[in-house]
Amino acid sequence: MEIVLISLLxxxxxxxxxxxxxxxxxxxxxxxxxxxxxxxSIYMIGAYLAFTxxxxxxxxxxxxxxxxxxxxxxxxxxxxxxxxxxxNGHIAELLFTFGLVFIIQRGVxxxxxMLPMAYRVPAILDFPLFTVYGANFPAYRGFMLLISAGMLLxxxxxxxxxxxxxxxxxxxxxxxxxxxxxxxxxxxxxxVFAGGCLLAxxxxxxxxxYQTTEPGMAEAMGPIVFVVVVFGGxxxxxxxxxxxxxxxxxxxxxxxxDYSFIDFLKPLGISVTADNxxxxxxxVPVARIGALLPFAMMILILLFRPRGLLGTRDT
Amino acid sequence: MTKSLxxxxxxxxxxxLLFAGRPATAEDTIKIGYVDPFSGPFAxxxxxxxxxxxxxFDRQNxxxxxxxxxxxxxPFDDKLQPAEALIALKNITDQNIPFIMQCTGSNVGAALxxxxxxxxxxxxxxxxxxxxxxxxATELTNEKCDFWQFRFAGNVEMRxxxxxxxxxxxxxxxxxxxxxxxxGQSIQHDTKKWLEKLRPDIQIVGDELMPFGKVQDFSSYVxxxxxxxxxxxLTGNYNRDLNLLIKAAVDAGLDVRFDTYLAHLIGGPTxxxxxxxxxxxxxxEYSGNVPVDLKVADAExxxxxxxxxxxxxxxxxxxxxxLDMLAKAIDKAGSTDALKVALALEDMHTKDMxxxxxxxxxxxxxxxxxxxxxxxxxxxxxxxxxxxxxxKTVMTASAAELTLPTVCKMKRPAS
Numbered sequence: 165m166e167i168v169l170i171s172l173l174x175x176x177x178x179x180x181x182x183x184x185x186x187x188x189x190x191x192x193x194x195x196x197x198x199x200x201x202x203x204x205s206i207y208m209i210g211a212y213l214a215f216t217x218x219x220x221x222x223x224x225x226x227x228x229x230x231x232x233x234x235x236x237x238x239x240x241x242x243x244x245x246x247x248x249x250x251x252n253g254h255i256a257e258l259l260f261t262f263g264l265v266f267i268i269q270r271g272v273x274x275x276x277x278m279l280p281m282a283y284r285v286p287a288i289l290d291f292p293l294f295t296v297y298g299a300n301f302p303a304y305r306g307f308m309l310l311i312s313a314g315m316l317l318x319x320x321x322x323x324x325x326x327x328x329x330x331x332x333x334x335x336x337x338x339x340x341x342x343x344x345x346x347x348x349x350x351x352x353x354x355x356v357f358a359g360g361c362l363l364a365x366x367x368x369x370x371x372x373x374y375q376t377t378e379p380g381m382a383e384a385m386g387p388i389v390f391v392v393v394v395f396g397g398x399x400x401x402x403x404x405x406x407x408x409x410x411x412x413x414x415x416x417x418x419x420x421x422d423y424s425f426i427d428f429l430k431p432l433g434i435s436v437t438a439d440n441x442x443x444x445x446x447x448v449p450v451a452r453i454g455a456l457l458p459f460a461m462m463i464l465i466l467l468f469r470p471r472g473l474l475g476t477r478d479t
Numbered sequence: 480m481t482k483s484l485x486x487x488x489x490x491x492x493x494x495x496l497l498f499a500g501r502p503a504t505a506e507d508t509i510k511i512g513y514v515d516p517f518s519g520p521f522a523x524x525x526x527x528x529x530x531x532x533x534x535x536f537d538r539q540n541x542x543x544x545x546x547x548x549x550x551x552x553x554p555f556d557d558k559l560q561p562a563e564a565l566i567a568l569k570n571i572t573d574q575n576i577p578f579i580m581q582c583t584g585s586n587v588g589a590a591l592x593x594x595x596x597x598x599x600x601x602x603x604x605x606x607x608x609x610x611x612x613x614x615x616a617t618e619l620t621n622e623k624c625d626f627w628q629f630r631f632a633g634n635v636e637m638r639x640x641x642x643x644x645x646x647x648x649x650x651x652x653x654x655x656x657x658x659x660x661x662x663g664q665s666i667q668h669d670t671k672k673w674l675e676k677l678r679p680d681i682q683i684v685g686d687e688l689m690p691f692g693k694v695q696d697f698s699s700y701v702x703x704x705x706x707x708x709x710x711x712x713l714t715g716n717y718n719r720d721l722n723l724l725i726k727a728a729v730d731a732g733l734d735v736r737f738d739t740y741l742a743h744l745i746g747g748p749t750x751x752x753x754x755x756x757x758x759x760x761x762x763x764e765y766s767g768n769v770p771v772d773l774k775v776a777d778a779e780x781x782x783x784x785x786x787x788x789x790x791x792x793x794x795x796x797x798x799x800x801x802l803d804m805l806a807k808a809i810d811k812a813g814s815t816d817a818l819k820v821a822l823a824l825e826d827m828h829t830k831d832m833x834x835x836x837x838x839x840x841x842x843x844x845x846x847x848x849x850x851x852x853x854x855x856x857x858x859x860x861x862x863x864x865x866x867x868x869x870x871k872t873v874m875t876a877s878a879a880e881l882t883l884p885t886v887c888k889m890k891r892p893a894s
Contacts, residue, residue: 166702166706167702167703167706170698170699170702171698171699171702174696174698174699177696178695178696273522277790278522278523278526278527278746279523279745279746279749279790279791280722280746280749280750281749282749282750282752282866284752292732295732298705299701299702299705299731299732299733300730300731300732301731302730302731304730305730375695375723375726376719376722376723376726376750378719378746378750379520379523380520380692380719383520384692384693384695384719385695388695415695415696416696416698416699417699419689419694419699419700419703420699420702420703451687451689452659452687452688452689452690453690454690454694455690455693455694456690
């Protein structure tokens with residue numbers, strides 16, 4: 165029982181971090197039709213910038229400054245890069261962001277070196293928030309939940325309740341019409357791209373000391389974020405939210421399941437004794453293949469519901 | 480058409496000039512081809528080793544090199560992939576470089592043993608010697624042993640023996656957590672073997688393999704470890720997989736020891752920091768505090784010189800021993816011929832920088848060397864990576880203690 169509760173909490177924290185990354189990616193995709201490969205790289209830059217800024221000014225100023233810098237970087241990428249390759253079609257844009265991944269990776273290695281940074285949780289948040297069945301729930305994880313929930317609320321309010329949100333939604337579905345009505349659609353694109361990068365940067369700030377800040381962090385986070393976006397439905401913020409939480413919880417739960425497929429078959433009266441390839445697959449505990457589950461789920465959803473959980477279009 | 484042809488010729492001409500411009504000193508040095516990852520996710524390790532070798536080569540050359548010639552390091556990037564390493568091997572043999580050295584990855588090591596063995600059988604007049612300085616899987620000097628490979632690093636089983644020997648008497652419940660690939664499984668296997676042999680009183684309350692480098696949140700593992708009632712987590716994890724595990728354990732208030740194999744690797748102390756104080760242990764070849772304990776002033780000075788110009792620690796004493804032995808063997812053989820050097824290396828006894836005995840065993844070409852087990856502590860003269868914490872040696876296992884039986888049946892060349 166206690167394992168369930170603790171895993172649920174931790175899964176929630178991880179899921180919210182995923183959502184912060186994936187929401188920006190899905191917004192950018194739905195607006196510009198570009199799957200931004202460099203999104204996780206921005207997350208990494210966010211963590212590194214937060215580390216550097218926090219060395220000088222402390223963690224809380226870094227919490228604000230680093231995401232803003234990431235947003236500015238995003239705006240620059242959109243204006244000077246993506247917009248120029250835009251007229252060459254989506255493939256060109258895709259390749260552009262793909263190239264960016266390598267450049268950022270190398271740039272980070274050259275600037276900060278190859279070793280992990282000593283980016284730590286601020287002392288003021290470094291205490292156990294509460295104890296469940298003898299296991300501490302760290303305050304910093306609570307803080308992460310708070311930040312990501314606040315971000316979720318802010319994004320929702322911005323998109324649904326403000327004028328700029330209205331224009332963004334209009335440009336999302338009817339770019340020509342929004343443009344004819346006198347709205348600056350390219351600027352809306354820039355804002356969305358910068359906003360997405362800002363969210364990724366924010367995720368980097370709070371994810372960098374929750375995990376470790378090192379050159380491999382983008383590579384570790386990249387694939388799972390794509391899985392979340394595809395699973396939730398490209399372009400759907402609500403779907404993205406559900407998918408993030410589901411993936412977060414599944415990954416933390418898989419680890420504590422010591423059963424293998426064979427244990428599920430036993431009550432049905434099926435038992436495998438022969439030593440063949442099938443036995444190997446059936447007897448491997450779920451915990452050992454937990455990290456594969458999100459990818460397996462993505463394949464299933466692509467096969468049976470290609471638009472994703474709450475996606476609106478088949479792509 | 481003519482334009483493109485012209486471009487082609489111009490290009491070829493420029494390339495030709497580039498090659499013609501290479502220094503003509505090639506024949507005056509003893510070249511060692513060095514294959515390791517310098518790009519990709521494991522580049523940090525290769526990059527660091529390259530810095531270490533630069534210092535060690537300078538040191539060896541200052542001592543006179545071998546046969547009156549200086550050593551020269553020629554690096555090749557293998558991206559930690561066997562196929563790339565074999566391409567590098569081809570390059571090395573094409574350039575008539577007599578030595579190939581490789582320090583990361585047992586999968587690459589296995590491929591090189593095979594590649595070098597085949598090459599030497601086919602080209603007896605252009606043989607190459609494989610100096611293994613860090614492919615650790617036990618089988619490379621057992622089932623897979625080869626005459627042309629010399630391993631200058633303790634294999635997994637030697638480390639496991641030292642690891643288990645150092646466990647305190649009051650530890651009775653351990654949890655094994657390892658990465659799900661060749662090295663992790665090798666650690667898991669040898670750890671269990673030596674637990675059974677040396678500490679039958681210890682109960683294994685958890686034995687788990689986790690996906691290599693894929694886990695983002697270790698809190699569920701921590702919950703499991705806590706539920707198991709383990710006093711110690713015995714793990715071969717390193718880099719990210721170790722740092723995140725210890726971080727999650729500290730966050731959850733899990734009070735256990737972490738008895739690791741590789742926590743001392745570069746970046747580990749920085750990432751773990753105070754979280755590991757007095758409960759993180761590791762098995763290492765060397766640390767800055769070893770010469771302090773053994774009172775060897777020269778070695779201590781080498782360490783302080785290193786610290787003054789590097790952010791990281793010097794912990795690979797076996798690399799230095801390797802170069803010492805190689806220089807000695809080349810001098811003894813009177814040439815860089817792979818076969819003569821190999822015969823000179825066999826059964827060579829030498830003292831390392833701190834005066835400990837090292838022996839290159841003839842039967843399996845495994846260097847018998849001492850290992851140290853240390854705890855991450857504030858109570859040290861030299862800290863690690865400027866964290867304020869360093870490795871305090873709690874146990875030393877000598878080369879004689881770590882002389883384990885081998886099943887190697889080597890096919891020797893008919894000289």
